[in-house]
Amino acid sequence: MSSTAQTHGRPRRAPTMADVAQRAGVSHQTVSRVLSNHPNVRDTTRAEVQRAIDELGYRRNSSARALVTRRTLTLGVVACNPTLFGPASMLFGLEEAARDEGYMASAVTLRRYTAKALEEAIDHLSEWGVEGIVVIVPHREAVAALAELRLPFPVVTVEGGHTLPIPGVSVDQELGARLATGHLLGAGHRTVWHVAGPPDWLEAEARVKGWRETLEEAGAEVPPPLVGDWTPLSGYRAGQELAGRVAAGSARRSAADVTAVFVANDQMALGVLRAFREAGLSVPGQVAIAGFDDIPEAEFFAPPLTTVRQDFAAVGQASIRLLVDRLEAGGLPDDERVVIEPRLIVRRSSTLT
Amino acid sequence: MSSTAQTHGRPRRAPTMADVAQRAGVSHQTVSRVLSNHPNVRDTTRAEVQRAIDELGYRRNSSARALVTRRTLTLGVVACNPTLFGPASMLFGLEEAARDEGYMASAVTLRRYTAKALEEAIDHLSEWGVEGIVVIVPHREAVAALAELRLPFPVVTVEGGHTLPIPGVSVDQELGARLATGHLLGAGHRTVWHVAGPPDWLEAEARVKGWRETLEEAGAEVPPPLVGDWTPLSGYRAGQELAGRVAAGSARRSAADVTAVFVANDQMALGVLRAFREAGLSVPGQVAIAGFDDIPEAEFFAPPLTTVRQDFAAVGQASIRLLVDRLEAGGLPDDERVVIEPRLIVRRSSTLT
DNA sequence: ACAAACTCTGTGAACGCTAACAATGACACT
């Protein structure tokens, strides 16, 4: 099967289809037919060709093939810092889904989301002949930049918001925020504070919106959200800030006292937990906390973290599906959306047992 | 107004070099020269060609180019589950390094490390014409399988051990384990327990070795290592086991009492921390702990975790370097090794202040 | 002034494959 052993004589040059043809005593076209499983090849011929292929360790030259078929079977992915759990999982799912569809996925990762970086990444990909790309753009400026570009191949966004005439997939961030906030309110808290992500991230914005609206609908006061940058450190700082506002002892309680916090991702929630711990506050005793993402560590935080789980694999599959559909059929609508529903995972950090 | 608007909307077919040539009034060869920055082109000609290129939005066809130059400028990467911090960081560094060298990196991710999965992944990559591959194989069976394959292109391993005649990059896991273990011994502990990774992982094995030898050299007793599978849950279970052996109160102390634990990765260390917390044990008060990896969360664990940091970006760069060298020169040694030194990061989990 | 060198540009032939069509032989049916 993979006995590509031609290490014997001289590995001069990779064998070509003509070499195989000659060895099997047929024309190169017959070899081509065997390779592409064309039905009209006699069994004995097929076997002989196959034997020649195996003996020579022949592999089709993908460039020549791509040149004539005008199909590179390659998809591009533009992603952001994939050391974060979310983006990494998405990339993983994306690549796997592409492979299942018979495509190769090539990712370019961005350190920062600027219009220029995005453009360069797309440039780099199209230089290599991708047939289409998936852009993971949870960032406002990047989305705007993407809208400007007129690309000669299909594009699908992930978490790119729903304002562009570009097909896209996203998790319902707003719903996720509603689930978390509603859960905390349901546990009897007068209101829920929020540690938000960076304001230029669409996901952060949507989570703020879901949180705010849930509070408003419940007639609860809406405290000013604190702002972090997704890192544990920023959560820690926000946590220190919040710790100062927790009602000390059973002194005069005001509606603005911090008794519940919805943190926009798990890493920041970890920082908040540390700040509270250092301030001597008990979670969930004095303050209840919920996060977002359900990173593998969340279950083992102190205490285990209530959070919102996103199905990244589903997002990856859906976006590849959207892209491949556009490659193989044509004229599909530019405003197709797939929305994946998140799920609330309740753990100790929000429940007084 | 004919309905065959060809200059309107999107052009029927991507412009070719001949189109550019015609528009600029030169031959296709001159266009090629402009594109590859050949010096012998008159400035005015170059400008005209450039203008035609811009106007048509021309891009070189990578397949045609690859066909004739026999260079696809594509590298393959075989990685394992990249939702773990280490592998993801490595992938990120690898891709970036490849891009800097003018190559495109395409990754295939494995759910599990079996010889078959590895072979399929490599097969998938060579189907797309990669010029060489980086295989991240911290797994014994996979390394063995890789050694069997005779591939028609250069291969570089990452964390693949040093037994194969294949160039490779790795972090000095043994040294990392020595640093952590030595640090704990240096803090006055009689011995150090160990929660190891899965035995079929080379990294796990090397960390066990470094730990064991450090103890032996210090004349300390070597307790039996517990075994986990890198997940927080497995660490939690190991932690419960260890918690039972911590000297209760100041009762009779034996040399086998657990006072310090070196855990083979941070995620498991998190599980251990939780188990100890639940058992009412204080860290570092009663037990000191050190992990491995320095994931971004480690600093915010309860307490902040002493751990060993690996420079994944450096690993990525070194492996691409190794690979590209073999692509561009030839006849380089098959046993070249690059070893990256890890660094101990001391935090509260191991220090009584 | 003439050959030699150098600069710039064009021509034709690959590169290895697939698509379209042509050719061959076997078989069945008038």
Added chain:
DNA sequence: AGTGTCATTGTTAGCGTTCACAGAGTTTGT
């Protein structure tokens, strides 16, 4: 026998580049 159909195989013509070389101008040296 003559014709049509089908299964199987071969032939030819590109796909869009780069490479090797040839040609046309232009400069240089003597």
